[in-house]
Amino acid sequence: MxxxxxxxxxxxxxxxxxxxxxxxxxxxxxxxxxxxxxxxxxxxxxxxxxxxxxxxxxxxxxxxxxxxxxxxxxxxxxxxxxxxxxxxxxxxxxxxxxxxxxxxxxxxxxxxxxxxxxxxxxxxxxxxxxxxxxxxxxxxxxxxxxxxxxxxxxxxxxxxxxxxxxxFGPVLRQNQTPLFKEIIRTKKKHFTECLKKATDETSKSKLKIELAYIQMLEGTNK
Ligand SMILES: C[S@@+](CC[C@H](N)C(=O)[O-])C[C@H]1O[C@@H](n2cnc3c(N)ncnc32)[C@H](O)[C@@H]1O
Missing domain, CATH: 3.40.50.150 (Vaccinia Virus protein VP39)
Known part of the structure; x- marks a missing residue:
């Protein structure tokens, strides 16, 4: 569809x-x-x-x-x-x-x-x-x-x-569909790679915050 x-x-x-x-x-x-x-x-x-x-x-x-x-x-x-x-x-x-x-x-x-x-x-x-x-x-x-x-x-x-x-969306994070999990995995990989390459402190902080959100999400799913 x-x-x-x-x-x-x-x-x-x-x-x-x-x-x-x-x-x-x-x-x-x-x-x-x-x-x-x-x-x-x-x-x-x-x-x-x-x-x-x-x-x-x-x-x-x-x-x-x-x-x-x-x-x-x-x-x-x-x-x-x-x-x-x-x-x-x-x-x-x-x-x-x-x-x-x-x-x-x-x-x-x-x-x-x-x-x-x-x-x-x-x-x-x-x-x-x-x-x-x-x-x-x-x-x-x-x-x-x-x-x-x-x-x-x-x-x-x-x-x-x-x-x-x-x-992440109240229903999406609840339902945890395969597509949702794949998007989160891709984002995590992307932010981690960007963080390795980042040189200025502002970009690093922003990326760390995004990764912290994903960690919190993963924590609530366990
Ligand atoms: C990208 S099209 C989306 C068309 C369709 N809704 C869809 O999902 O495929 C966005 C449309 O919204 C109209 N639009 C933009 N701002 C608007 C507003 N404030 N009120 C009404 N229509 C608006 C544009 O003229 C355009 O036709």
Whole structure:
């Protein structure tokens, strides 16, 4: 299963899905065609990608089940929907989209996030705003590994996530899949080799901290 298909599958049976930053529109198309999603709202900040999505949806004869909204994050979205997808962007941009329209975002039953960078900062921001990590799935698609986060906000209770949860993902570190273990092994090897070659004290300190996190993770797994 590729990344887009996995994201679409997580929205299975939803009445309505919002794809914020839809670009090509493939996630909505997959969700409508294969995963019994009834209606999609496709949002993008740029006209070009939104038109691209509109054309791709039309080619599949799905236009009557879609709305297209030009919007910076959720600013111009004023409907109710079950599932929110924010995928294929940096973690800090995703954080900003969520925090800028927090009152809207907390209403979604399910939020699916696929950040392509700065995932630790994203997790920290989500945790500080009462996010519940229901699942995290690590997949390999082509040459890249992706972390797909599934969750929701629950303002009535703050989950007890710690520093290692923020760093490695609360569900990922719990599940310890072979891919997760391989990524940690590769990182450990990389940081150790970099440390041997490092000459300045700042780089050495940073690498030692990264290795200490991995040691702490290994310690909790024993
Ligand atoms: C790399 S594409 C990802 C497309 C798709 N979601 C995916 O996962 O393959 C990022 C898209 O997000 C849009 N985008 C960037 N910032 C945005 C924002 N603040 N609000 C809505 N869309 C945004 C871009 O125009 C672009 O179409």
């Amino acid at each position: 590729d990344r887009i298909e996995l994201i679409a599958s997580l929205a299975k049976d939803a009445n309505s899905l919002v794809d914020c930053g839809c670009d090509h529109g493939y996630t909505a198309i997959k969700a409508l065609k294969s995963y019994n999603v009834s209606h999609c709202y496709l949002l993008d900040i740029n006209e070009g990608p939104l038109n691209n999505a509109r054309n791709n949806v039309a080619k599949e004869n799905l236009s009557d089940r879609c709305d297209f909204i030009l919007s910076d994050g959720l600013k111009n979205f004023n409907e109710e929907a079950d599932v929110l997808v924010i995928a294929g962007m940096g973690g800090l941009l995703i954080s900003n989209i969520i925090l800028n329209d927090y009152e809207k975002v907390i209403k979604f039953k399910k939020i699916i996030i696929d950040a392509h960078s700065e995932i630790e900062k994203l997790r920290a921001n989500l945790i500080s705003k009462y996010f519940v990590f229901d699942n995290e799935i690590l997949i390999q698609d082509g040459k890249h590994n992706y972390v797909i986060i599934e969750g929701h906000f629950d303002l009535s209770k703050r989950m007890k996530y710690d520093l290692l949860d923020m760093k």
